[in-house]
Amino acid sequence: MAEVLVVVEATREFGVKKVTLELLTLARDLGTPSAVVLGGPGAAAQLGEKLGEYGAEKIYAAEHEEIDGYLVAPKATVLAELVRRVQPAAVLLPSSQEGKEIAARLAVKLDNGVLTDVVGLAADGTATQVAFAGSTIVTSKVTRGLPLVTLRPNSVTPSAAPATPAVEQLDVVLGEADKLARVTDRVAEQKGSRPELTEASVVVSGGRGVGNADNFKLVEELADLLGGAVGASRAAVDSGFYPHQFQVGQTGKTVSPQLYVALGISGAIQHRAGMQTSKTIIAVDKDPEAPIFELADFGVVGDLFKVVPQAAEEIRKRK
Amino acid sequence: MNIVVLVKQVPDSGADRSLRSDDNTVDRGSANNVINEMDEYAIEEALRIKEAHGGEVTVLTMGPEKAAESIRKALSMGPDKAVHVLDDALHGSCAVATSKVLAAALGQLGADLVLCGAESTDGRVQVMPHMLAERLGIAALTGARKLTVDGTNLTVERQTEEGYEVVAASTPAVVSVWDTINEVRYPSFKGIMAAKKKPVQTLSLADLGVSADEVGTAGATSAVVEHRRRPPRSGGERFADDGTGGVKLVEFLATEKFV
Numbered sequence: 316m317a318e319v320l321v322v323v324e325a326t327r328e329f330g331v332k333k334v335t336l337e338l339l340t341l342a343r344d345l346g347t348p349s350a351v352v353l354g355g356p357g358a359a360a361q362l363g364e365k366l367g368e369y370g371a372e373k374i375y376a377a378e379h380e381e382i383d384g385y386l387v388a389p390k391a392t393v394l395a396e397l398v399r400r401v402q403p404a405a406v407l408l409p410s411s412q413e414g415k416e417i418a419a420r421l422a423v424k425l426d427n428g429v430l431t432d433v434v435g436l437a438a439d440g441t442a443t444q445v446a447f448a449g450s451t452i453v454t455s456k457v458t459r460g461l462p463l464v465t466l467r468p469n470s471v472t473p474s475a476a477p478a479t480p481a482v483e484q485l486d487v488v489l490g491e492a493d494k495l496a497r498v499t500d501r502v503a504e505q506k507g508s509r510p511e512l513t514e515a516s517v518v519v520s521g522g523r524g525v526g527n528a529d530n531f532k533l534v535e536e537l538a539d540l541l542g543g544a545v546g547a548s549r550a551a552v553d554s555g556f557y558p559h560q561f562q563v564g565q566t567g568k569t570v571s572p573q574l575y576v577a578l579g580i581s582g583a584i585q586h587r588a589g590m591q592t593s594k595t596i597i598a599v600d601k602d603p604e605a606p607i608f609e610l611a612d613f614g615v616v617g618d619l620f621k622v623v624p625q626a627a628e629e630i631r632k633r634k
Numbered sequence: 635m636n637i638v639v640l641v642k643q644v645p646d647s648g649a650d651r652s653l654r655s656d657d658n659t660v661d662r663g664s665a666n667n668v669i670n671e672m673d674e675y676a677i678e679e680a681l682r683i684k685e686a687h688g689g690e691v692t693v694l695t696m697g698p699e700k701a702a703e704s705i706r707k708a709l710s711m712g713p714d715k716a717v718h719v720l721d722d723a724l725h726g727s728c729a730v731a732t733s734k735v736l737a738a739a740l741g742q743l744g745a746d747l748v749l750c751g752a753e754s755t756d757g758r759v760q761v762m763p764h765m766l767a768e769r770l771g772i773a774a775l776t777g778a779r780k781l782t783v784d785g786t787n788l789t790v791e792r793q794t795e796e797g798y799e800v801v802a803a804s805t806p807a808v809v810s811v812w813d814t815i816n817e818v819r820y821p822s823f824k825g826i827m828a829a830k831k832k833p834v835q836t837l838s839l840a841d842l843g844v845s846a847d848e849v850g851t852a853g854a855t856s857a858v859v860e861h862r863r864r865p866p867r868s869g870g871e872r873f874a875d876d877g878t879g880g881v882k883l884v885e886f887l888a889t890e891k892f893v
Contacts, residue, residue, distance in 0.1 A: 326796070386774070386792070386801050387764060411795070412760060412777055419761030422730050423768040428855030429729065431759045441859065447651040447756075452864050459855040495773035496803045499789075504797035511795055517892065541892060559779065559814045560793055565647050565755055566672065566813050574892050584648055591867060595890055597883065603874070610867045613886040617875025625880025630893050633884070 317404035319346040321371070322353065322394065322417065323362060324409045331365040333514045334409040336473035338466055339369040343476060344438050345462075346404040349373040350480070351397065353390040355383035363480060370476035379487035386496035387413060389489050391420030397485060398425060403461065405440065410465035411513070418465050427460030432569070434470040434592075436462070448565065448588030468513045469571045504558065510544050512561060516573045517543030518593070520563055522586070523550040524579020524600060524619060531557050533623050534578055540630045546570065546590075548580045564589035578619050582607025599623065635689035635783070635805070637680045638743050639713065640736065640750035640762070642670040643697050643704040647755040657851060658858035659726045660756055662698065669704045672751025674711070675811050678818045680749050681712045683783050690714050692743060696724060696735055702834070709829035710821035716834045717743065723839055726851030729757075733765035735849060738842040740770060747788070748808040752777050763810040773803035779814040 319342040324332045335350075342348035350371040352359040359376035366374055377393040394417065398406060406421065408414040410432045422429040435443035440462040444453045457463060512518065519541060521534035531545070538545045547557035549564050563570055565588040575593035580586055582598070582605055590596070591610055598611035599619045608614040615622050645651045645665030654661045680691045693708045693716040695701050705716045719739055727735070740748060753760045760776075767774035775781075778790035779798065788807055792799045793814070821829075839846055847853055873882050887893045 386776070386799075388767070388774070391764075391768070415760045416764045416774075416776060419729075419764040420768045422761070422855070423733060423765050426730070426855070429761065430856055431761065445864065446653070446861070448647065450651070450864055450866075451653060451861055453653070453861045454859045455856060456859055457856045492771045495767075495807070496775055496801050498799050499802050500800040501794075502797045502800070513795075541887075559812065560795065560797075569758075574887075574890070588647065595892075596867070597886065599879070599883070603872075608872055609869045611872070612870035613883065614869065614872040615875055615879040615883055616872060617879045621877075622875055622879040622883065625878075626883045627880075629881050629884040630887075633888070633893055 317346045318349045318373070318401055320349055320351050320398065320403045320406045322351050322406070322408040322414065323366065324411060324414065325362055331362050332409065332511070333473065334466065334468040336369045337468065337471040338407045338409065339366065339371055340473050341436055341466065341471050342407055343370050345436070347372050349375060349403070351375045351394060353377050353382055353393060355380055359482065363482065367478050367480045368475050369473060370478050371480045372478050374480045374482045375485050376482055377485040377487050381489055381494065382487065384498055385494050386498055387416045388420060388493040388496065389487070391417050391424065392489055392493050393485060393487055395421055395424040405462040405464065408465045410467045414465045418463055422463060425460055427463050428457035429463045430455055430457060431465045432467045433464050434467050436464055436466070445592060448584060449591040467569065467571065469516070509538065512544045512546055512563070512568050513570055515544035515570070517541045518546050518563070518570050518572045518574070519543050519576040519578065520546035520548060520580060521551055521557065521578045522548035522580030523554065525551060525556060528556045533620070536627055537576065537623055540627055541574070543574070548586045577607050577611070578623060580607055581605045582610065635683060635687055635746045636744065637683060637689060637747045637749060638692045638694050638740060638745040639673070639676050639680045640748065641673045641677070641693050641695045641704060641708045642754050643667050643695065643701040644670045644754050644756040651756070653858065653861045657726060658861060662700070667700060667704065669707055670751055670754045672753060672811070672813055674818045675813050675815055676749040676751050677708055677711050677713060678816045679781060679811055682816065683747070687783060692717060694736065694739055694743065695719065696732060698725070705834055706829050707821070709832045710826040711819060712825060715832055718834055718836050719842070720836050721839045723846035723850045726854060727849045728854040728856050729759055729761050729765065730855045731849040731853050733762060733769060735839070735842060735844055736762070737766050737769035738844050739837060740766065742842070746805040750808070750810050752810045752812045763808045767808050773807040775801050775803055775807055776810045778809055778811045781809055781811065781815065
């Protein structure tokens with residue numbers, strides 16, 4: 316069976332991201348998965364075991380300080396070279412900002428179509444996408460070149476299929492055009508313990524009704540009790556209650572967790588665009604007319620400052 | 635500094651949107667069409683750079699005839715002029731082909747700095763800045779929440795999952811911005827009146843030296859096979875809090891096995 320290249324996304328702290336395991340699981344339906352690690356020196360060493368556990372038969376490792384030192388372009392150049400050489404059946408990436416950007420450059424380099432934010436991919440390369448704020452389901456295909464696809468996190472249930480991957484080091488040969496956008500610093504703003512927003516199976520979000528930045532502690536507390544990530548509506552972000560990288564909605568992140576809890580969020584279309592494919596939705600808001608209740612599997616019309624502490628207390632009791 | 639801002643006209647994301655049943659392209663006919671919201675932040679950033687450093691701001695749009703409305707709206711905020719890439723053959727163009735056309739237009743305009751929104755509200759694909767940078771051989775600084783211009787040196791804070799990256803480049807470059815970068819100004823009455831007289835140049839594919847079979851539905855590198863409406867969610871149980879709302883909520887979580 317032909318190789319399917321999976322571009323690995325990982326963090327220093329948590330290792331291989333869940334979406335990478337989803338990609339490896341998906342790749343097994345299309346061919347033989349090969350994981351591609353693009354990073355600084357030593358990037359692949361910590362990842363091999365996990366990648367093998369989810370079925371990577373091979374690991375291509377491109378490890379060079381210039382890959383980390385410049386934005387996106389070096390990764391696309393190394394990947395394009397690999398694609399030309401091994402002629403894979405498909406190239407799969409995470410639908411993160413960087414995943415889409417690598418795919419963008421690869422599409423131009425190879426004059427190849429690209430499909431982003433895919434939620435399902437059939438063995439024949441037919442992709443499923445959800446468009447227009449979750450209102451439309453689209454099936455689509457790359458019609459020139461190989462299936463070049465970015466997968467939205469939480470689209471596939473990862474399943475293990477142990478393999479013993481062989482590691483092949485790739486040469487990193489970059490041109491001047493790859494070294495135009497220099498990364499001079501990386502600043503962490505987030506405390507480490509919560510799962511990442513787009514990958515979390517539980518998301519607890521706060522909106523304008525939370526009232527102020529300090530009150531977001533309530534949202535965080537419930538998220539932590541449920542092992543979830545914290546999100547925020549645009550109204551909450553614009554009011555300065557919570558940082559922009561946690562914004563869920565049309566101009567923020569799209570999430571699709573097992574459980575989404577909306578606290579003090581009215582549910583404007585702008586917000587619904589980012590969360591309405593969640594499996595189960597719970598809403599707490601004082602306005603019985605709030606559109607969020609039209610989506611919610613369970614809604615409490617009431618004061619979130621009474622309902623949420625009581626819920627937190629009840630969860631603690633049951634633990 | 636010669637600044638070009640990419641502006642896309644999109645169906646209003648606050649209204650009902652759909653794909654056409656005949657050719658599976660975005661329905662722009664029945665929809666209320668507006669400037670892609672994120673692009674307004676790019677226009678604002680361009681105007682601020684011009685105000686601080688001098689230069690000229692040009693709006694560049696590829697789109698059908700009715701995109702002219704969005705071009706006037708964009709000009710009313712303060713840019714100097716606009717270029718409208720207009721050609722019937724462009725209908726149904728994929729991102730790869732669109733980048734070919736925009737790169738050709740940018741080549742003619744000779745921009746020092748290309749600004750655009752980080753994504754559009756219709757496709758949300760986020761690929762255009764890097765596709766253009768790849769074609770033009772210039773830097774792409776994407777997802778900026780802050781942009782600093784110092785002569786020909788550009789520095790951005792790029793929003794990431796964990797925090798931000800500081801990324802530096804020299805002009806020429808493409809910079810895409812999030813809505814956190816600034817506060818967009820409202821067009822003044824004077825600005826709206828002035829926009830009517832500002833020059834808008836129309837360029838066809840022939841003007842850009844791009845062949846019609848490389849673009850549009852014919853030249854597309856991907857295609858929508860079919861589309862259908864997702865069944866709307868129906869609301870479930872709703873409970874008016876009587877002092878036990880929190881407990882009821884957890885009971886529901888328990889039946890769904892979340893606690």
